[in-house]
Amino acid sequence: MRRQIPDVVVSRLPMYLRVLALLKAEGIDFISSRGLGSRLKMTPAQIRKDLCYFGKFGRQGRGYNVGRLFSELKQILGLDKQWSMALVGVGRLGRAIMDYKGFIPEGFKLVAAFEKDRNLIGKKIGGVVIEDFAVLGKSVKEKNVDIAIVAVPSSEAQNVIDMLAQSGIKAILNYAPICARVPRGVRLQGIDPVVALQSMTFYLTRV
Amino acid sequence: MRRQIPDVVVSRLPMYLRVLALLKAEGIDFISSRGLGSRLKMTPAQIRKDLCYFGKFGRQGRGYNVGRLFSELKQILGLDKQWSMALVGVGRLGRAIMDYKGFIPEGFKLVAAFEKDRNLIGKKIGGVVIEDFAVLGKSVKEKNVDIAIVAVPSSEAQNVIDMLAQSGIKAILNYAPICARVPRGVRLQGIDPVVALQSMTFYLTRV
DNA sequence: CCTTGTGAACGCATTCACAGCA
DNA sequence: TGCTGTGAATGCGTTCACAAGG
Numbered sequence: 149m150r151r152q153i154p155d156v157v158v159s160r161l162p163m164y165l166r167v168l169a170l171l172k173a174e175g176i177d178f179i180s181s182r183g184l185g186s187r188l189k190m191t192p193a194q195i196r197k198d199l200c201y202f203g204k205f206g207r208q209g210r211g212y213n214v215g216r217l218f219s220e221l222k223q224i225l226g227l228d229k230q231w232s233m234a235l236v237g238v239g240r241l242g243r244a245i246m247d248y249k250g251f252i253p254e255g256f257k258l259v260a261a262f263e264k265d266r267n268l269i270g271k272k273i274g275g276v277v278i279e280d281f282a283v284l285g286k287s288v289k290e291k292n293v294d295i296a297i298v299a300v301p302s303s304e305a306q307n308v309i310d311m312l313a314q315s316g317i318k319a320i321l322n323y324a325p326i327c328a329r330v331p332r333g334v335r336l337q338g339i340d341p342v343v344a345l346q347s348m349t350f351y352l353t354r355v
Numbered sequence: 356m357r358r359q360i361p362d363v364v365v366s367r368l369p370m371y372l373r374v375l376a377l378l379k380a381e382g383i384d385f386i387s388s389r390g391l392g393s394r395l396k397m398t399p400a401q402i403r404k405d406l407c408y409f410g411k412f413g414r415q416g417r418g419y420n421v422g423r424l425f426s427e428l429k430q431i432l433g434l435d436k437q438w439s440m441a442l443v444g445v446g447r448l449g450r451a452i453m454d455y456k457g458f459i460p461e462g463f464k465l466v467a468a469f470e471k472d473r474n475l476i477g478k479k480i481g482g483v484v485i486e487d488f489a490v491l492g493k494s495v496k497e498k499n500v501d502i503a504i505v506a507v508p509s510s511e512a513q514n515v516i517d518m519l520a521q522s523g524i525k526a527i528l529n530y531a532p533i534c535a536r537v538p539r540g541v542r543l544q545g546i547d548p549v550v551a552l553q554s555m556t557f558y559l560t561r562v
Numbered sequence: 563c564c565t566t567g568t569g570a571a572c573g574c575a576t577t578c579a580c581a582g583c584a
Numbered sequence: 585t586g587c588t589g590t591g592a593a594t595g596c597g598t599t600c601a602c603a604a605g606g
Contacts, residue, residue, distance in 0.1 A: 154575070156575070158554050161554070162554055166532065166533070180586085180587065181587080182587085188534055192588095193577055194575090196589065199588095204588080206587075206589080207587080208582075208587045208588045209583070209584040209585085210586085211586090211587065212588090225556055226557055226560030240451065241455070244447065250548075254549050256549070295552065295556075318558075318562065319558070319559055321551055327370055327396075335558050337551040337554075337555055339546065339551055341452075341457070341458075341504075341528060341546055342461050342463070344544040344546055345438070345461075345463055345502065345528060345544075346461070347365050347366045347368070347369055348502065349432055349434060349502075351365075351542050352433060352438075352501060352502075352525055352542070355540070387564090388565085400601095401597090401598060404568080404598075406566095406567090407567055412566095413565075413566045413567080414605090415565045415567085416563090416565040417566090417606075418565065
């Protein structure tokens with residue numbers, strides 16, 4: 149088995165991918181670690197070190213082939229396949245997520261949505277029929293959902309996350325502003341604008 | 356001047372605040388670093404160390420007074436005042452942000468919104484009149500905006516961010532999926548569900 | 563016994579520096 | 585010359601361990 153990769157390295161790969169996609173679009177074929185570094189405000193050494201966890205992708209004197217590195221990173225991140233997602237909670241936020249066009253081009257497809265509110269169940273938004281929250285476990289398995297997005301009120305979020313974990317979901321993107329617990333083996337990513345704001349105000353107050 | 360605080364410490368304070376608010380609501384008066392740690396999946400030592408950057412808030416044998424620590428952290432983070440925010444880009448995402456109820460209780464108030472699209476300018480959403488993007492610089496100063504939220508398409512995001520920085524904004528929350536550049540002294544926080552998903556798929560592919 | 567606060571030790575991520583190659 | 589890949593060195597955040605106090 150290959151040497152364990154630090155989480156922080158993995159978390160940087162999507163950014164590399166972003167820049168590489170841009171370079172591709174600009175028609176640039178080769179890029180050095182220095183070139184990548186200047187676009188990402190990182191040191192060239194860090195980029196080389198990060199990439200070297202996964203293999204040798206560069207050529208001395210030339211740099212990295214943009215297209216090649218792009219594909220390699222996509223594969224490393226598991227982005228060479230389609231991922232199926234389920235949304236839990238179709239309130240205001242949930243609907244914005246269902247409408248969001250940014251998932252599809254990256255290979256993430258919403259295949260199910262669940263809601264407790266009887267008035268919403270059965271309605272169709274963006275090609276997905278809203279199902280009763282009660283059938284979550286069964287439906288998630290039938291549809292081979294890989295990733296769940298949680299957009300329910302804070303008070304219900306932990307329960308929903310427990311149910312998702314129990315249904316075999318291994319990756320959860322949580323929009324509820326709580327510090328949730330997950331069993332070992334389940335990845336949880338929180339996404340919370342308020343927390344992001346709250347650490348900026350620290351710096352705003354002491355300039 | 357007090358010893359420089361690591362960014363990573365500051366970024367954890369909002370989470371402490373979250374848990375403390377919950378404890379307060381539960382009527383718990385004292386909590387030990389171990390108690391906080393178990394709720395946050397952190398070691399007690401780390402919590403004590405983090406807090407000790409800012410002062411001595413605990414009592415031996417007892418732990419921390421929940422209410423006191425809550426207030427202290429709020430003040431440290433600059434959350435004992437109201438912050439004014441401006442939104443740039445009132446598309447689908449922008450509207451969801453304008454509708455979002457989670458900012459107000461935390462002391463963040465949207466006071467302005469800007470849009471390029473003529474059809475939207477002048478309309479009123481949630482008490483805020485949408486202004487012409489062209490008057491951004493002037494309006495942001497008049498309204499003493501502290502923080503900007505960027506919700507424009509990727510292609511325009513860097514330009515918008517440049518304009519905001521030029522208008523004297525020192526903190527920007529960016530929803531556009533780009534790796535933007537800001538001048539020294541401006542804080543930029545990105546918020547991007549796709550990036551969050553893309554690092555989870557790495558782990559999904561190798562279980 | 564229970565806690566906190568904190569210097570010291572540790573371990574990990576970043577950076578350095580250079581061999582190897584085009 | 586330019587650049588990568590990588591062991592070694594550095595630096596920083598986490599954890600340890602304990603004095604001091606309840």
